Amino acid sequence: MQNLFGDVQKAFSQAPCCIVNCAGITQDSLLLKMEERDFDQVVLVNLKVSSDFIYHLLLTLLTYLLTYLARFVLFSNYARS
Numbered sequence: 001m002q003n004l005f006g007d008v009q010k011a012f013s014q015a016p017c018c019i020v021n022c023a024g025i026t027q028d029s030l031l032l033k034m035e036e037r038d039f040d041q042v043v044l045v046n047l048k049v050s051s052d053f054i055y056h057l058l059l060t061l062l063t064y065l066l067t068y069l070a071r072f073v074l075f076s077n078y079a080r081s
Contacts, residue, residue: 009060 025045027038034042 004056006060009064 025042027034027042031039
């Protein structure tokens, strides 16, 4: 996922501003009838993958923000001199 955000940033010269996360699976069974293995798989995909996605998104946005702020500070100091 980290490569995905890096590729988007390279292609558009900025961090993504809108992301749609479509990861998810379902099992055609009621929750009470679902086996534990199937339930664990649903939870793993629907929650774990989403949390990993958000984690990498936040890292990318934080890196972009810190880079932007560093440029701003350097330019401000240069303009004052």
